[in-house]
Amino acid sequence: MASFSWIKEKKCHLIDRMKFLEENVHLKGLNNSWCFGCDISSKFKEIVMSKGLFEQYYASDQVCGAWELVKAAKNITLLTHSNADGDGISACAALDYILRKMGKNTETIYPDKPEFNYKRQPTNLLINKHCQMPQLIIVCDVANYERLYWPKEFHNIPMINIDHHISNSLNGKFNFINAEASSASEELYVVLHYWDANLIDGYVAECLLFGLLYDSQIFQIHPLQPRTLKIAADLMLLGADLFKLEKELLSNNNHKTFVFWGKILSNIKVAKNGTAAWVCITKKDLLDNDMQLRSLIGFNNLLSQICDVDVTLLFYEKEDGKIKVSLRSKTTDVNAVAKLFGGGGHTNAAGILTAKSMDQIVKEITEKL
Template identity: 35%
Template sequence: VDKLRYNIIDKKLKIIITPKEGKLDPSQLTFDEGKPPFDLILMLDAANIEQLGEMYDQNTELFFNLPTINIDHHASNEYFGKINLVDLTATSTCEILVALFESFGEKTIDETIATCLLTGIITDTGSFQNSNTTPKSLSIAAQLIGLGAHQQEIIQHVFKTKPLSMLKLWGKALTDIQRDAKHSLVWTTLNHKDFEEANATKEDTTGLINDLLSSAPDTNIVLLLSEKEPRMIHGSIRTREGIDAAKIAGLFGGGGHTGAAGFVLQDKDIKEAEKFVLKQIRTYQEREIKGGKVE
């Protein structure tokens, strides 16, 4: 080889080799992937590896070749890491991280980190309104505020600041809300067109089921079905005490907590998903009532 140079065009690497004499035959060239510039994969708040979505799908080999640490608090966790730190008594993964960071040393948690950790605890407990709130979560929250966490800033950004696109989307969801008194069920749906018309993002459903739908009286199960991508349905479930939301989500391959859970359905439009999910939930309710497990 006389010269070797490269350039990048349209995000593609072009390698130019000039031989000292003659020409190179393609059979003389081989390509090997270099060592990935990572030492470890850390996975937080995921019950199974499929929840990592495209990050896993596009880097499957990386997940097999590198050490993986799975930190989570969901009862449905599949312990898919090479190292698994799963605490089912924790109200959030951030609660687990507080203890982990403390083990690193006294000055690990500064104001910024404390604010981030408190945000996770507040959002997972619904600002300490959900039934999963424990004395430990309240104690850790107080500890984080003592370390400088900006609690009022979190409340302002998470609960009191909503873009117009989100409000439009929520309005559509509330307009279409339905109730099945026999099965103590309230639900609503959002199709992909609703997101486009409201100019809303996938994240704009955040808080809808907790802040509004769960306020419905005389209701044991609240369901939100959202077609965030064409023929990709995201389901969110909230339940009253005595009904396991994670078990219901498990009917559709999902999981979560006793009072809050979720799932994803692929290759179904919103109407197909609505019919399918409602049938399964009603059957579940009737079976539980017959067994004397639901009052």
């Protein structure tokens, strides 16, 4: 059982944090000893269901059942999706750090090598294989089995599923899914608070805030929930440096990258009805300009700022020849469009990976808009 008695030990910024939580979650009158996890009082339920950080309330048997699995398991495997991104990687890095401090044996498995490198990574990382046989699997930021490393040996192992995709179809023993969360990292913050608030130290806060910033496009996604901003503020009070993390996301492009972006933008296409705009990038484009896929970090966010179209699409060719499509929108449900082509995601941001040719997939998708 976790309580807020730990706040007294850390003083300084955590005193400010208590004031923040009192003002935003209305915890006055609970004597600083209210509990998450396995001692969820009716008063706490009333608070989280009404106004505060935790709009989505998880039943106590779900919270405690998942936490008991974590405590009982010695070997725990963490999974995230293919082409792992800043959110899934950050959530796994936070959990890996926590579990190792608890004395667990951990493995983190990506189905393939990520296109981009991120500063915070799990320690025992494997690509499309496993070495240990886990007693528990925790999946972060994965909407379906097709994007998961999922050998038959894992099929009967209990799974905890932490995600924010509206299209999530995983069948975990315990599922913590909130489509209104900006990221899996945001929902992991909530789950960790239910389990034990002491688990979130400065490093974990840094991982979670990076994941939140990555998937929220630094608070630019629509719609952005007030809870996301409150949680970001709390993570800052716990020691995460928002300015440093924002700089990590935005300041990795040299002048050659911006010149390349300019060339890409000069080839932008706009649908005849004016509803969509898109660009296409091939392996040859990257090679001719001495660029790598990592040079595209942030480009689709720039593209989404075009004000006079509703949907923007970035088509790019991966090293294996498959086409990755990133869809962004202001009002159109691009998740519904992505699902038609085996992809998925969120209402205003989704992705597709296909073996179809560039010309074919561009034609088929744009005809659906």
